[in-house]
Amino acid sequence: MAFxxxxxxxxxxxxxxxxxxxxxxxxxxxxxxxxxxxxTVARISARCGRCAVTCPVYQASQDPRDIPCVRSELLxxxxxxYFTLAGAVKARAGHPFTLxxxxxxxxxxxxxxxxACRRCKLECPLGxxxxxxxxxxxxxxxxxxxxPKALRVATREQLDGKTHNTSxxxxxxxxxxxxxxxxxxxxxxGMKIAFPIDVEGxxxxxxxxxxDYLLEPDTLMGNAAVLTATGASWTIGSHYFDGINYGLFYxxxxxxxxxxxxxxxxxxxxxxxVLIGECGHASRSAKFFIKTFCGGAKAPPVVNIMxxxxxxxxxxxxxxxxxAIDARVTYHDPCNIARSGWIIDQPREILRxxxxxxxxxxxxxxxxxxxxxxxxxxxxxxxxxxxTKIGGAxxxxxxxxxxxxILVAPCANCKKQLREVCEDHGLDHVQVVGLHDLVLKAIxxxxxxxxxxxxxxxxxx
Amino acid sequence: xxxxxxxxxxxxxxxxxxxxALGLAFRLGxxxxxxxxxxxxAGDRDLPWRSVAEATARWLFPSQLLTVRPFxxxxxxxxxxxxxxxxxxxxGHVALLDGILPTWWPTLAPSLxxxxxxxxxxxxxxxxxxxxxxxxxxxxxxxxDVALLVLLLxxxxxxxxxxxxxxxxxxxxxxxxxxxxxxxxxxxxTPFTKLVHCLLVPLTQLLSEVGWHFxxxxxxxxxxxxxxxxxxx
Numbered sequence: 001m002a003f004x005x006x007x008x009x010x011x012x013x014x015x016x017x018x019x020x021x022x023x024x025x026x027x028x029x030x031x032x033x034x035x036x037x038x039x040t041v042a043r044i045s046a047r048c049g050r051c052a053v054t055c056p057v058y059q060a061s062q063d064p065r066d067i068p069c070v071r072s073e074l075l076x077x078x079x080x081x082y083f084t085l086a087g088a089v090k091a092r093a094g095h096p097f098t099l100x101x102x103x104x105x106x107x108x109x110x111x112x113x114x115x116a117c118r119r120c121k122l123e124c125p126l127g128x129x130x131x132x133x134x135x136x137x138x139x140x141x142x143x144x145x146x147x148p149k150a151l152r153v154a155t156r157e158q159l160d161g162k163t164h165n166t167s168x169x170x171x172x173x174x175x176x177x178x179x180x181x182x183x184x185x186x187x188x189x190g191m192k193i194a195f196p197i198d199v200e201g202x203x204x205x206x207x208x209x210x211x212d213y214l215l216e217p218d219t220l221m222g223n224a225a226v227l228t229a230t231g232a233s234w235t236i237g238s239h240y241f242d243g244i245n246y247g248l249f250y251x252x253x254x255x256x257x258x259x260x261x262x263x264x265x266x267x268x269x270x271x272x273x274v275l276i277g278e279c280g281h282a283s284r285s286a287k288f289f290i291k292t293f294c295g296g297a298k299a300p301p302v303v304n305i306m307x308x309x310x311x312x313x314x315x316x317x318x319x320x321x322x323x324a325i326d327a328r329v330t331y332h333d334p335c336n337i338a339r340s341g342w343i344i345d346q347p348r349e350i351l352r353x354x355x356x357x358x359x360x361x362x363x364x365x366x367x368x369x370x371x372x373x374x375x376x377x378x379x380x381x382x383x384x385x386x387x388t389k390i391g392g393a394x395x396x397x398x399x400x401x402x403x404x405x406i407l408v409a410p411c412a413n414c415k416k417q418l419r420e421v422c423e424d425h426g427l428d429h430v431q432v433v434g435l436h437d438l439v440l441k442a443i444x445x446x447x448x449x450x451x452x453x454x455x456x457x458x459x460x461x
Numbered sequence: 462x463x464x465x466x467x468x469x470x471x472x473x474x475x476x477x478x479x480x481x482a483l484g485l486a487f488r489l490g491x492x493x494x495x496x497x498x499x500x501x502x503a504g505d506r507d508l509p510w511r512s513v514a515e516a517t518a519r520w521l522f523p524s525q526l527l528t529v530r531p532f533x534x535x536x537x538x539x540x541x542x543x544x545x546x547x548x549x550x551x552x553g554h555v556a557l558l559d560g561i562l563p564t565w566w567p568t569l570a571p572s573l574x575x576x577x578x579x580x581x582x583x584x585x586x587x588x589x590x591x592x593x594x595x596x597x598x599x600x601x602x603x604x605x606d607v608a609l610l611v612l613l614l615x616x617x618x619x620x621x622x623x624x625x626x627x628x629x630x631x632x633x634x635x636x637x638x639x640x641x642x643x644x645x646x647x648x649x650x651t652p653f654t655k656l657v658h659c660l661l662v663p664l665t666q667l668l669s670e671v672g673w674h675f676x677x678x679x680x681x682x683x684x685x686x687x688x689x690x691x692x693x694x
Binding site for chain 2: 024028030031032033034035036037039040041043044046047048050052053054062064065067069070073086121123125126127128129132152155156159160251252254257288289291292293296297340341
């Protein structure tokens with residue numbers, strides 16, 4: 001039987017696949033902290049099913065395979081059989097479970113039906129983090145060559161390619177884009193902004209999701225406008241400028257290598273801090289894993305651009321027009337920054353300062369629903385139907401209930417997914433934007449940033 | 462019959478209690494050891510203690526339990542309360558422990574113990590039926606999940622009839638024997654089945670958090686073991 005999943009794979013070497021899977025599992029258990037978790041989880045998992053009610057995928061699909069603890073059980077079963085004494089004894093006594101290629105194929109299919117939103121963790125009475133178990137299962141699979149092609153190809157370009165980023169944008173093209181954005185911002189919004197490149201000794205090195213350079217000009221102009229208006233000491237590194245980290249979705253080894261590149265770029269530029277743009281997983285991977293992999297307390301601190309903007313707004317360093325946005329606006333919490341409680345109120349405070357009518361979804365914040373494209377699935381185009389019809393069904397209803405026409409999602413992945421969700425659920429009147437897209441329209445530029453009328457006249461000539 | 466009962470609640474009970482206590486002590490020690498070792502290996506040892514403590518407290522005293530699946534949750538809560546309180550605080554049980562352990566704690570009023578027992582039995586039955594009848598629940602249940610519920614139901618029901626011979630449809634002495642034997646079995650099984658969560662649950666929120674705190678060298682070490690240090694992505 002050929003190894004097949006509903007997402008594209010590069011050819012999978014199935015020689016001795018179960019053996020190689022178990023070797024990878026053993027190596028990971030020996031050198032990580034997952035063993036401590038699995039040892040307890042494999043014993044206590046009560047399979048009460050409470051997680052079923054909190055999982056947006058299961059709620060929409062009603063298929064028992066999508067119940068978080070059913071999915072986790074797939075890996076726990078392997079762990080019990082091959083890595084515990086009781087499992088070895090049972091096997092001797094004739095217990096039938098043996099790891100097969102088909103079983104690994106099922107696991108590979110199921111763990112990419114999870115959007116890794118970790119909402120189920122909130123409702124597990126036993127504190128089991130199914131997101132962590134999915135995360136581990138995906139890493140083991142990756143070590144035997146089973147990774148969605150879209151994620152692997154992008155990561156390959158980022159780590160081994162010429163451009164060092166997931167969208168394969170050459171540094172020169174990135175700089176061209178920045179110059180174009182400077183002109184666009186001057187012409188459209190009457191503001192002079194700057195994108196400082198390779199400035200040594202800056203406070204912040206800026207890493208947006210690199211796809212923003214291709215797809216989200218307003219978000220980037222908004223980011224740069226805030227940073228310019230507040231006189232921030234910041235720069236973009238031409239050697240490495242991508243915040244995206246698919247390692248978070250499929251391999252701790254890649255996660256390590258990618259965050260290390262960010263830390264390295266900060267060192268090269270003799271800068272102090274990492275500034276992440278509007279992207280949930282980029283923010284989480286930098287915030288929580290630069291510390292892990294790049295020197296603990298000595299690692300460069302990580303700040304999300306929304307934290308920066310709010311601080312500037314509160315300190316009076318940034319002036320925005322109240323009620324600048326008159327349509328009804330709602331906000332989607334990206335799971336990677338909201339589930340831990342890190343960024344929930346900050347963007348809302350900014351939005352309330354600039355929007356005439358801001359409404360929240362229910363539930364929100366820590367208990368938010370995933371957009372349906374989490375865990376890297378949004379980058380896997382062939383999963384669109386699953387993502388929008390199942391993963392994003394609950395979200396679509398939430399958006400509809402707010403009656404908003406502007407949906408703010410400060411995350412490159414959530415934005416792409418939510419646009420597709422709106423398209424597939426008849427929400428064509430909803431415009432999905434980044435937070436700084438709106439800030440850009442509300443900002444009152446300080447005098448040096450304003451474009452003189454002469455400039456306009458000159459340009460017209 | 463009496464000789465069997467004496468054997469069951471004498472030496473066999475003590476043996477079951479010993480296995481349970483030693484097994485639980487080992488499990489707790491092991492889990493705590495693994496937890497501390499994992500934390501010491503972590504590249505980032507900074508833990509969000511406050512949110513971990515909040516989550517732990519939230520599930521030890523589940524005030525928001527009923528917000529989701531209220532009937533199932535209420536049943537689950539009731540049987541947990543019953544099977545946690547009655548074994549330790551019923552006067553008859555405390556008397557049995559007298560001489561094995563110092564029994565300084567108060568006992569439950571008999572009427573309250575009876576109420577808890579009946580509620581536990583009803584709740585256990587409800588949870589068992591939910592497990593067997595709902596398609597989704599069947600999909601996620603293993604043999605252990607159903608068998609342990611049946612065992613606990615047996616302990617509770619037999620215990621109630623043993624204590625109320627007039628209400629018992631069967632011979633009360635036989636009920637007592639069933640109660641003691643099934644109770645002993647539950648004790649012995651506790652460290653080796655999912656029942657062990659009764660002791661480990663205060664650690665699990667912390668454990669899940671520590672799980673995300675990877676050792677700084679984990680990726681590189683795994684690459685070395687799997688001979689992938691220079692392998693392209």
